[in-house]
Amino acid sequence: MNYININNEKLNKLVKEKDILLLDVRSKDEYEEKNIQNSINIQLHDLLYNIDEIENYKNKPVVVYCRSGHRSITACNLLSIEGFTKLYNLEKGIIDYKL
16 A cells, blocks of 8 residues: 555645645545635546646645545545555544534
8 A cells, every 4th residue: 555544633734735736636526515625626537637737745734635535545546556655544434524
């Protein structure tokens, strides 16, 4: 496994770090309905086509999330193959997210 599963508590600690990417891999509609502040939205099926948008984060912490934690696992695996080294998966997705 090339990523670390995290919960809300760990996410809230990570978010306090300066250079972190919050990546939402849900659909645009899901993202517009509810998202984590300062996150960017690249849908899972578009991720490889838009990898250059997040290239600067290859060696920086990247927290990936979706609705329930399944799409984000796929995204973490894809990003790992593309050379991203500090990947975190929000284990239960945004449905379990609290500030």
